[in-house]
Amino acid sequence: MSPPSRSQDSQGYVCGRESDIDWNGYYYNGNNGLTLVLTALQWWRDLISNGGDDDKNVAEWECAVDDVLWVIENMKISLQ
Secondary structure, three states: OOOOOOOOOOOOOOOOOOOOHHHHHOOOOOOOHHHHHHHHHHHHHHHHOOOOOHHHHHHHHHHHHHHHHHHHHHHHHHHH
């Protein structure tokens, strides 16, 4: 789901935020693309709230939310 130019660290987390990514190959029409991403984030947060609410879990979730926001903002910019 991520462009090859976005590198990952040893744990598989995306750690690159290059501004020159070509997002055109990632625009697909469909009913549930973004909805599935947002739903997954909500499920993850629900799991954290129901017993896994330690600092590491919350920090990882916040990092994922921040990354999704960054991707959406950059895809929007590339459409302009």
